[in-house]
Amino acid sequence: MMHQTVLCGSATVSDGRDVHLRLDGLTKRYGESVAVAALDLAVPKGELVALLGPSGCGKTTTLRMVAGLIKPTNGRIVVGSNDITIMPTYRRDMGLVFQSYALFPHMSVAKNVAFGLEMRSVPKPEIERRVKEALGMVRLEALAERKPRELSGGQQQRVALARALVIRPSILLLDEPLSNLDAKLRDEMRNEIRDIQQSLGITAVFVTHDQVEALSMCDKVVVMQGGKLEQVGTPVDVYEHPASPFVASFVGRTNRLKGTAQGDGSVTIGAMKVLVPGRPGGKVEIMVRPHRMKLVEEGSVEDVAGQEVNRLAGHLKRVTFVGDLLQYSVDVGGAEIVVEAASDHGRGFRIVGTPVAVLWRVEDTMVFGRGA
Ligand SMILES: Nc1ncnc2c1ncn2[C@@H]1O[C@H](COP(=O)(O)OP(=O)(O)O)[C@@H](O)[C@H]1O
Numbered sequence: 001m002m003h004q005t006v007l008c009g010s011a012t013v014s015d016g017r018d019v020h021l022r023l024d025g026l027t028k029r030y031g032e033s034v035a036v037a038a039l040d041l042a043v044p045k046g047e048l049v050a051l052l053g054p055s056g057c058g059k060t061t062t063l064r065m066v067a068g069l070i071k072p073t074n075g076r077i078v079v080g081s082n083d084i085t086i087m088p089t090y091r092r093d094m095g096l097v098f099q100s101y102a103l104f105p106h107m108s109v110a111k112n113v114a115f116g117l118e119m120r121s122v123p124k125p126e127i128e129r130r131v132k133e134a135l136g137m138v139r140l141e142a143l144a145e146r147k148p149r150e151l152s153g154g155q156q157q158r159v160a161l162a163r164a165l166v167i168r169p170s171i172l173l174l175d176e177p178l179s180n181l182d183a184k185l186r187d188e189m190r191n192e193i194r195d196i197q198q199s200l201g202i203t204a205v206f207v208t209h210d211q212v213e214a215l216s217m218c219d220k221v222v223v224m225q226g227g228k229l230e231q232v233g234t235p236v237d238v239y240e241h242p243a244s245p246f247v248a249s250f251v252g253r254t255n256r257l258k259g260t261a262q263g264d265g266s267v268t269i270g271a272m273k274v275l276v277p278g279r280p281g282g283k284v285e286i287m288v289r290p291h292r293m294k295l296v297e298e299g300s301v302e303d304v305a306g307q308e309v310n311r312l313a314g315h316l317k318r319v320t321f322v323g324d325l326l327q328y329s330v331d332v333g334g335a336e337i338v339v340e341a342a343s344d345h346g347r348g349f350r351i352v353g354t355p356v357a358v359l360w361r362v363e364d365t366m367v368f369g370r371g372a
């Protein structure tokens with residue numbers, strides 16, 4: 001587990017911004033099993049933070065504890081300077097959006113959005129005004145009188161978002177809100193949610209198992225595994241400087257090779273030898289992103305602008321055309337390496353069995369220890 005300035009219990013984070021939401025040792029146990037293990041996190045005001053990790057890693061449990069829907073076993077939840085750990089949900093001033101839209105089927109869009117305000121006994125004219133404003137934010141004014149079943153999935157999720165925003169929550173909590181939508185709509189909604197979050201300057205926690213969503217939408221990414229925090233950082237941090245092999249392989253595609261570091265800046269992998277940054281020793285795993293590698297003809301002389309490069313010879317095993325990319329699988333000394341290249345109208349190496357070489361810059365090699 002990594003401890004960074006952003007995780008400490010102080011009132012401001014390293015960039016000087018006020019902490020809005022703080023989790024201190026937040027823990028949830030179900031009998032013997034630990035769903036969330038002593039999570040420390042500080043979310044600055046106005047930031048959109050992603051909780052990212054595989055299914056079952058404790059994202060929903062964390063979010064529901066913040067919302068007051070699940071009682072923590074241990075630890076504290078602090079908003080501003082108020083400890084809200086045992087405060088009831090309805091007093092927490094948080095807006096919630098779930099994967100299942102959870103709309104009232106018999107109520108119109110406008111009624112669904114108005115519901116939270118009616119529960120809070122807001123005067124009728126103000127309800128009307130605020131419902132209109134919230135539906136405007138999600139571009140649904142024209143559909144205010146429809147029933148949820150008369151809407152597409154994307155529109156229903158917009159209603160759910162309007163319903164969360166209409167109460168003007170201080171914190172917005174979203175649990176996989178885009179997972180039920182098709183790919184194109186997901187892209188649109190990503191941008192829409194980000195735009196609304198930024199224009200309102202609202203602090204938000206976004207749960208997702210999709211690394212693209214986390215990287216593209218959020219200010220910070222909190223990578224979780226097995227109820228624990230693996231790394232907290234900006235999208236660029238966690239992608240370019242992953243703290244562990246788990247983070248490297250979960251956040252983006254990567255090639256993984258196990259070897260032994262010689263202490264002189266080289267690593268032997270079977271009969272192969274590659275150069276790595278620094279002078280690690282002992283058993284290591286090296287990782288290289290497929291798009292950082294280049295496929296060339298065997299024996300070709302490549303000039304990589306005076307950079308230190310690794311070069312491994314192999315045979316082309318498979319070529320996959322995925323529209324914008326060509327993915328090459330290369331058999332290198334018995335290991336399979338995937339290389340990605342921008343697809344130039346589908347042109348590229350095509351013949352399986354072709355002798356090729358894989359090149360990459362030494363500095364693009366990530367190295368992790370594997371213990372003794
Ligand atoms: N009510 C419960 N009783 C027992 N175990 C639970 C309960 N809710 C969740 N869990 C377990 O806690 C872990 C974390 O679950 P969850 O927070 O839903 O994960 P995620 O949202 O990351 O997929 C899982 O192993 C899950 O099976």
Ligand SMILES: [Mg+2]
Binds near residue numbers: 059060061
């Ligand atoms: Mg979940």
